[in-house]
Amino acid sequence: xxxxxxxxxxxxxxxxxxxxxxxxxxxxxxxxxxxxxxxxxxxxxxxxxxxxxxxxxxxxxxxxxxxxxxxxxxxxxxxxxxxxxxxxxxxxxxxxxxxxxxxxxxxxxxxxx
Amino acid sequence: xxxxxxxxxxxxxxxxxxxxxxxxxxxxxxxxxxxxxxxxxxxxxxxxxxxxxxxxxxxxxxxxxxxxxxxxxxxxxxxxxxxxxxxxxxxxxxxxxxxxxxxxxxxxxxxxx
Numbered sequence: 001x002x003x004x005x006x007x008x009x010x011x012x013x014x015x016x017x018x019x020x021x022x023x024x025x026x027x028x029x030x031x032x033x034x035x036x037x038x039x040x041x042x043x044x045x046x047x048x049x050x051x052x053x054x055x056x057x058x059x060x061x062x063x064x065x066x067x068x069x070x071x072x073x074x075x076x077x078x079x080x081x082x083x084x085x086x087x088x089x090x091x092x093x094x095x096x097x098x099x100x101x102x103x104x105x106x107x108x109x110x111x112x113x
Numbered sequence: 114x115x116x117x118x119x120x121x122x123x124x125x126x127x128x129x130x131x132x133x134x135x136x137x138x139x140x141x142x143x144x145x146x147x148x149x150x151x152x153x154x155x156x157x158x159x160x161x162x163x164x165x166x167x168x169x170x171x172x173x174x175x176x177x178x179x180x181x182x183x184x185x186x187x188x189x190x191x192x193x194x195x196x197x198x199x200x201x202x203x204x205x206x207x208x209x210x211x212x213x214x215x216x217x218x219x220x221x222x223x224x225x226x
Binding site for chain 1: 115116120121124125127128129130131132134135136139140142143154157158159176177199202203206207210211213214215216217218220221222224225
């Protein structure tokens, strides 16, 4: 009997969640508004729906890792996000952890089936 | 003012959490008891304390992704864990997601600062 799709989705989501934070901070070294960030992440293969991205951006801003400001562009008011100084520090740390995890997973794969 | 260490630790932990599930399932393609699994993961650079590993193993077993049995070895009763058929299916899916995330992060790094 195959494993239920919801259970599988939950496991892969757990894997994605941390990476999405890293990806968002990384991409926001350049300024983006929500939709342009989503488009950029999607162009790299990281699809993220609005219901996940916007709460994540709010959370990262509340934690002081992002700053945002409203501005009019192309005749529309948009909220632009960019990484803060604290965010840069967090990003550096997360990049370092990411590299360690990658190394570990490569070694693990060589040593398991 | 530098970002507080607890906040940084929480972010890196979020990144690690999903990877630890993937790593545990992957390593448990071979049978292990708790301590031998911890030692193996640590040898790959994935340090994980008992207070994190044991609840994770219980959770994965409750979800049907692992099986376990008590056995005496070297004069001590030990609980041995191994991946189940459902676990193999979940592992395949998570490996696939992991590869996608890796590709995405590589492209992202090439395209951001």
